[in-house]
Amino acid sequence: MPVKIRLQRRGRKKQPFYHIVVADARAPRDGRFIEKIGIYNPMTKPATIDLNRDKAYDWLMKGAQPTETARAILRFKGVMYRKHLMRGVAKGALTEEQAMETYQKWIDAKEAKVAERFEQSKQERLAFLAAVNGTPKPIKEKAVEVSAESAPQKTDADKTLAEIAEEAQAAEDAANAPVAPAPKAEAPAEEAKAEAPAEEAKAEAPAEEAKAEAPAEEAPAAEEE
Numbered sequence: 001m002p003v004k005i006r007l008q009r010r011g012r013k014k015q016p017f018y019h020i021v022v023a024d025a026r027a028p029r030d031g032r033f034i035e036k037i038g039i040y041n042p043m044t045k046p047a048t049i050d051l052n053r054d055k056a057y058d059w060l061m062k063g064a065q066p067t068e069t070a071r072a073i074l075r076f077k078g079v080m081y082r083k084h085l086m087r088g089v090a091k092g093a094l095t096e097e098q099a100m101e102t103y104q105k106w107i108d109a110k111e112a113k114v115a116e117r118f119e120q121s122k123q124e125r126l127a128f129l130a131a132v133n134g135t136p137k138p139i140k141e142k143a144v145e146v147s148a149e150s151a152p153q154k155t156d157a158d159k160t161l162a163e164i165a166e167e168a169q170a171a172e173d174a175a176n177a178p179v180a181p182a183p184k185a186e187a188p189a190e191e192a193k194a195e196a197p198a199e200e201a202k203a204e205a206p207a208e209e210a211k212a213e214a215p216a217e218e219a220p221a222a223e224e225e
Helices: 053-061 068-076 079-091 096-133 161-176 187-224
Strands: 003-012 015-024 035-041 048-051
Touching (some): 053 079
Antiparallel strands (some): 035 048
16 A cells, blocks of 8 residues: 655645645545644744654655655655665664764754744844834823913803702802991091090180180289379
């Protein structure tokens, strides 16, 4: 039975992702498969590939034939490189420990490069969003002094029922308050009049005394004649 390593499409319209499967070559593309060994998502930047390298290598050594796209994925993940090293071990060019050590160094370097590409893509995305949205300017708050004249006055519509009731009660209390008698303005005038005759009497008294003394002085002059 011919076995192939190929992609099986999943996802929605215009948003595909793929399963990497081992299936019978006679089965439909999206039909039954023997084993799933990974996923491939070309919609991310860079593309996301999650592959079980050990299972892929085992099926490859058993004679499974990858399709062109699947072969490129296996080459990118190092499965084909591992196969190449194992051929060297079979020929005696190097030991298996040396082959696995070389293979692990290659995998580490590859994973570091992929992680760097993901980080670079993330920074480019952030820079693009910053260029599109822009950096908002800080808002300066202005202190506004509100004076009593500029303060909004309450209208009748803004007043509450409690305030209207208080104003009505205050007006009613002011209307019912007793009126205090006004002070008499004529009292000082009457006192002034009462003091005026007394002063006039005092002024007339010396004048009468002067008249009474005057005839007494004239009397001796008449006797001399």
